[in-house]
Amino acid sequence: MKAVYAHHPAADNPLEALRFGEQPEPGPPGDDWIVLGVVAAALNHHDLWTLRGAGLPADRYPMILGAEGLGADDDGRKLIIHGMVCRPEWRHEPIRDPGHSLLSDDHPGTFAERVAVPRHSVTCPKPEEFSDAEAACLTGTWLTAYRMLFTKSGLRPGDTVLVQGAGGGVATALIRLAAAAGLRVWVTSRSEAKREAALRLGAHTALPARAPVPEPVDAVMESVGQATWAHSLRSVRPGGTIVVTGATTGGDPPAYLNRLFWNELRVVGSTSGTPEELDRLIRFMLQHDLRPDIAAELPFDHAEEGFRRMLDGDLIGKVVFSW
Structure with missing residues (x-):
């Protein structure tokens, strides 16, 4: 074959x-x-x-x-x-x-x-x-984003989420799902074209890569890795969460342990979800007319x-x- x-x-x-x-x-x-x-x-x-x-x-x-x-x-x-x-x-x-x-x-x-x-x-x-x-x-990208947002992050409608590296499949899914769920969505990208595209997808604020965020966010969705890890740690509020699902720029970033323990941050790993989460994802997408x-x-x-x-x-x- x-x-x-x-x-x-x-x-x-x-x-x-x-x-x-x-x-x-x-x-x-x-x-x-x-x-x-x-x-x-x-x-x-x-x-x-x-x-x-x-x-x-x-x-x-x-x-x-x-x-x-x-x-x-x-x-x-x-x-x-x-x-x-x-x-x-x-x-x-x-x-x-x-x-x-x-x-x-x-x-x-x-x-x-x-x-x-x-x-x-x-x-x-x-x-x-x-x-x-x-x-x-749906299963490798949108289900991953669904699990990150709704199973792992602890976010609630009205919270602010930062999506690192707007443009890729998981990032675009995160933007669309988070906006539909009533979250305030901020994104970063090195590309002005991708920042503009993220705003069209539903992001509320699009920032250059590693630019300071207007205020600390409740959670960061991290799939970039070494290039954005320090920025993710600086951007999340004390007691906030960083959900990690990949490391496209390298998987061995500095730990910055002092910031982790001093601000009581949660770092949570996430992969693709379960069949039950897939069913819920599809219902959510149909309800909000997401594709x-x-x-x-x-x-x-x-x-x-x-x-x-x-x-x-x-x-x-x-x-x-x-x-």
Whole structure:
């Protein structure tokens, strides 16, 4: 079958390792797995990190990329693919499964004509109101943003949230969800165009990267990492929360422990959510007429264009591939 895959780790030139071509057909690891035909799949920074060789042992290459998407079963039903792989007993909290992983880590991902997934991870049918491309980027991006805001942060309507690095998929989802929930939304970006786009999406204030905030915020949504970590710590009020879901500029920032303990800050990790949170997310989006922001829809054989745009930072919203 055709697939987009990482041929080998390439830390300095990740696109050099990107390939489109034949890969083995998926074989379900067990009876509790199902093979779906991939309709569409969305690009995430995790895919770039895999190309760089971060987090994946060298002996696991080549690896089919993609950790979220939309698939169709043998009856033609379109089902949202949750990329988190865990045992059925941990479906309510996948991260607690000691053996949890993502598609494209221990198992081939969604950037292929077909993908094998656990049956319990594809119980959510595509809402009729969503396009295939929109449904394909719900679990890796919008569900991550939903969990950050409504499960992990402790924010309430009227609070102020700072979103670092406006423009990417998670950041745009955070802006749209937070504004719809009655939060005051501030964002940062190095790009004036992205700051203007964030205001159009619903942000109330858009600031240059690392600029002082008008007043301390109740929580910071952090996915940038080393480049913004000090600014996040300076921007949150005493007793406030920093929710971390990624580190695209590096995962080893200084700890600044004196600021953490003196201001009694909470630093909370967050990953993609549970099937129950996905159901609530979809209801919330339908109620508020929210749809994922799609930066580009491309055929899988043009995947390099989408990867290059993400690598260059030339995105507002998601890149989605389809057949």
